[in-house]
Amino acid sequence: MLHPIDLTLDAGECVAVLGHNGSGKSTLLRIAAGRDTPTTGQVEFDGAPMDENDPRVRARVAVVGDTAACYPDLTVREHLRLVATAHGVADAGEWIDHVLADRRLDGHADAVPSALSSGQLQSLLLACALVRPRDLLLLDEPEQRLDPDARRRLADLIAAETADGVGVLLVTHHAELARRAAGRALVLRDGQVVADGAPDDVLTADGPLGGEA
Numbered sequence: 001m002l003h004p005i006d007l008t009l010d011a012g013e014c015v016a017v018l019g020h021n022g023s024g025k026s027t028l029l030r031i032a033a034g035r036d037t038p039t040t041g042q043v044e045f046d047g048a049p050m051d052e053n054d055p056r057v058r059a060r061v062a063v064v065g066d067t068a069a070c071y072p073d074l075t076v077r078e079h080l081r082l083v084a085t086a087h088g089v090a091d092a093g094e095w096i097d098h099v100l101a102d103r104r105l106d107g108h109a110d111a112v113p114s115a116l117s118s119g120q121l122q123s124l125l126l127a128c129a130l131v132r133p134r135d136l137l138l139l140d141e142p143e144q145r146l147d148p149d150a151r152r153r154l155a156d157l158i159a160a161e162t163a164d165g166v167g168v169l170l171v172t173h174h175a176e177l178a179r180r181a182a183g184r185a186l187v188l189r190d191g192q193v194v195a196d197g198a199p200d201d202v203l204t205a206d207g208p209l210g211g212e213a
């Protein structure tokens with residue numbers, strides 16, 4: 001259960017949400033995405049209620065969830081082409097090449113998901129969000145299964161997103177990623193915000209995450 005949370009995410013801002021297993025991070029992200037309905041209160045996107053089925057929301061909000069959802073018989077490049085085409089991106093070929101290289105997937109462009117490592121699969125999920133237009137990016141533990149280099153590039157990616165004016169809600173277990181990528185960090189415990197502030201102030205050794213921060 002989540003207690004009431006009042007959170008505004010501005011364009012170009014990254015807010016990180018941290019907390020122990022079961023503290024409510026993914027629940028918050030699903031509610032923010034319009035995927036789950038809160039029992040009280042509401043979520044608005046650009047002044048209107050958030051609804052994941054709303055075409056305006058689908059066109060402008062990219063979600064990278066915590067479960068891999070892929071087509072087993074489509075290659076990496078075909079996934080990206082499919083997403084770009086569905087979102088009306090014309091002549092996406094060069095951009096897809098760029099995203100493939102950026103996520104270190106260029107050597108696996110013709111591989112199907114079952115031939116990827118778990119980290120490469122996670123990179124594919126991220127890549128799918130990058131080949132489509134977006135004003136809001138919702139990330140649920142995007143660092144999962146990524147090696148340290150890929151995690152650093154994830155932080156760079158989020159910085160590039162915010163520099164482009166994209167709002168990013170980042171659910172993460174990785175305090176260093178939050179420090180590098182986010183301007184604000186919330187810590188949840190039992191569905192309640194127990195800390196909220198600049199990552200360097202919140203994610204300290206004597207903060208709510210203790211030695212994990």
Ligand SMILES: Nc1ncnc2c1ncn2[C@@H]1O[C@H](COP(=O)(O)OP(=O)(O)OP(=O)(O)O)[C@@H](O)[C@H]1O
Binds near residue numbers: 020021022023024025
């Ligand atoms: N589909 C569901 N139905 C009922 N309860 C759920 C469901 N999903 C999560 N919960 C419960 O809601 C609480 C918050 O879960 P949530 O997945 O948001 O935590 P989390 O902070 O994202 O955890 P983790 O770090 O393990 O991913 C937990 O007590 C969990 O058992």
